Amino acid sequence: MDSTFHPFLNKYLAIWGKSSLQELKELISEDYRARxxxxxxxxxxxxxxxxxxxxxxxxFVVENGAEWELNKLSIIQLNKREVLAIIFAALVINGERLDNGNLFFQTFRREINNDWKLVRSYIEAGALTDFVLNEWEENIF
Structure with a gap:
């Protein structure tokens, strides 16, 4: 896997975690497509x-004093220029993690200038947090 991807993904998740729209916007391709x-x-x-x-x-996060709980579940190299990251995102409000979160399958592409951009996403919204996280841990082999 390209040595620049993991630092990029950590930066991406840090930007997400602090709810910085302007910074996140710079990491999403203008050709982005999602379902x-x-x-x-x-x-x-x-x-x-x-x-x-x-x-x-x-x-919503800012107005409710919430925090993001972001879990990297898997990283899969798809080809020379693309990597798929599976991320589970849940919100924590007043120290309590919400029962539901979103499971993101996000594809990132290394562009010609070697910058990484989010190019595709598939999102399962409203997944049960405990089920997803417990299932994932139990099925890692």
């Missing part, structure tokens, strides 16, 4: 809708 599943609803969206969604999420 989110929430219950039975399927939503496909691109860069602009993504930024709107992050803005709403970050505003």
């Amino acid at each position: 989110e599943i929430s219950g039975k609803e399927i939503i496909d969206f691109g860069f602009n809708e993504s930024i709107e969604g992050w803005e709403q999420g970050f505003r």
Whole structure:
């Protein structure tokens, strides 16, 4: 795996963790495409809708004094230029982790200038936090 990816992913998660929209925006490709599943609803969206969604999420975090709990579940090299990171994100409010979170399958691409950008996401919204985290730990082999 490219030696620059892990430091990039740590930076990406730190930016996410501090709810910095401006910094996060710089790490998302303008060609970004995503699909989110929430219950039975399927939503496909691109860069602009993504930024709107992050803005709403970050505003909620700030207004509610919440914190992000971000769990790197797996990292898989897809090809020479792309890496898939599986991340589970839950919110913690008043010291209590919420029962539901979102499972992100995020594909990052190393661009021609060697910068990494988020290019694709598949998101399972509303996954049960304890189930996802416990299942993941039990099935690692």
